[in-house]
Amino acid sequence: MVLDNLGESLRGTLKRIANAKHIDPQLIKEVVREIQRALISADVNVKLVLQLTKSIERRALEEKPPAGMSAREHVVNIVHQELSTILGNDRRIPLKKQVIMLVGLYGNGKTTTAGKLSKYFQKKGLRPALIAGDVHRPAAVDQLRTLAEQTNTPFYGETDNKDTIQIVTRGLEKFKKSADVVIVDTAGRHKLDDDLIQEMRAIFEAVKPDEKFLVIDASVGQQGGPQAKAFNDTVGVTGVIITKLDGTAKGGGALSAVAETQAPVVFIGTGEHIADFEQFDANRFIGRLLGMGDIEGLLEKAQEAAEGQDMEKSARKMMSGKFTLHDMYSQMEMLNKMGPLGKVAQMLPGGMGQKLQGAEMEQSQIKMRRFKVVMDSMTEAEMEAPNLIKSSRQRRIARGAGADVQEVKDLLKYYDMTKRMMKGFGSNRKAQRNLMRQLKFQGGGP
Ligand SMILES: Nc1nc2c(ncn2[C@@H]2O[C@H](COP(=O)(O)OP(=O)(O)O)[C@@H](O)[C@H]2O)c(=O)[nH]1
Ligand SMILES: [Mg+2]
Structure with a gap:
């Protein structure tokens, strides 16, 4: 695997967390030190490593794990x-249909990568061609040509012509209809140097490629950063391909340095063979380094833990008939998260949502936002027991929210109506099940 050593030490470190009886500051300090060592021996910039590990340490010590997540999972x-x-x-x-141009320094793997890209797009069901x-x-x-034959890719090249633009223009013309992705x-x-910049610019102008990929050899380590930056500044690149990540201890340096330039990494090359090539997915890549089978699941869990549980809890509470302004507030947020109001409204009983359309819908969304502002200037007690809110409180709340009293009255009226509706909803089993299912589907709770 790519960056074997780094992965091994990181996995070892995470295992310590997983096996620990409790997470205490001492353990976190040790873990952080191990991560530092691992990253530095993978050639990641020392300053960057210190920043990162400081941040890990601080967060691991200070942040509380979100609901539904254990302390261990949280640290991981x-x-x-x-x-x-x-x-x-x-x-x-x-x-999609596109023209891709590969640029980069001599020997970094452009030609090999051209063949790999061709294979990649073939597998995705597109028709590539090589120029x-x-x-x-x-x-060259x-x-x-050999790579094209190996991968069964249509090819265009001229051996006795030194005019790159002419060749490329003819090639593009040839593949105009018959290929989807011209590489x-x-x-x-x-x-x-200036010559290379001139040549690249001239070709860009003639070809107008959709993508300009810079190919960088990972063994340059942290020098990959300045290289990516220089190319990006002078000709603009839409993606970086880091090659030879297989055979070097400096891969971490190249990857992190390139990441720092903001030029996105699009693919990585992991060997000399056509198949040694993969789309770069930062999350998955790191997940693999850390040896986590289902890192995405864990990440989703982290997000949902925060949002989802509250959503489901408040939905249950609402349907049980206990319904405060707090509940209405989170209901509004929940509806926001669930996307188009219309879709949600259709699940409500009596098809009351179906009547809301277009402009009306927009109106009611604005109104909801206003209502939230009004509720923000209420006290805890008022939110829990809205019947406390008589006229003097109404005036105070209105002033606090920059609203007029009528708006506060409207809000209270809306609250009454919703409360009544929720009660009715609570006795409607089918609609209830529907809503709960939808909440789960949208990322609610366990
Ligand atoms: N180990 C390894 N070798 C690679 C990789 N990509 C390219 N190479 C090798 O690097 C050398 C230069 O590649 P080439 O495509 O000719 O580079 P170009 O001059 O930029 O076109 C060749 O020997 C390739 O086999 C890779 O991902 N891993
Ligand atoms: Mg070449």
């Missing part, structure tokens, strides 16, 4: 989140 989750911020910065390439735009070395055209390989240099 923090480690994952913080690692994602330094190694993660990905971008998904749309599966050889490296005219400086005769062998043959190298790409253009280009020449490199030993460094990013």
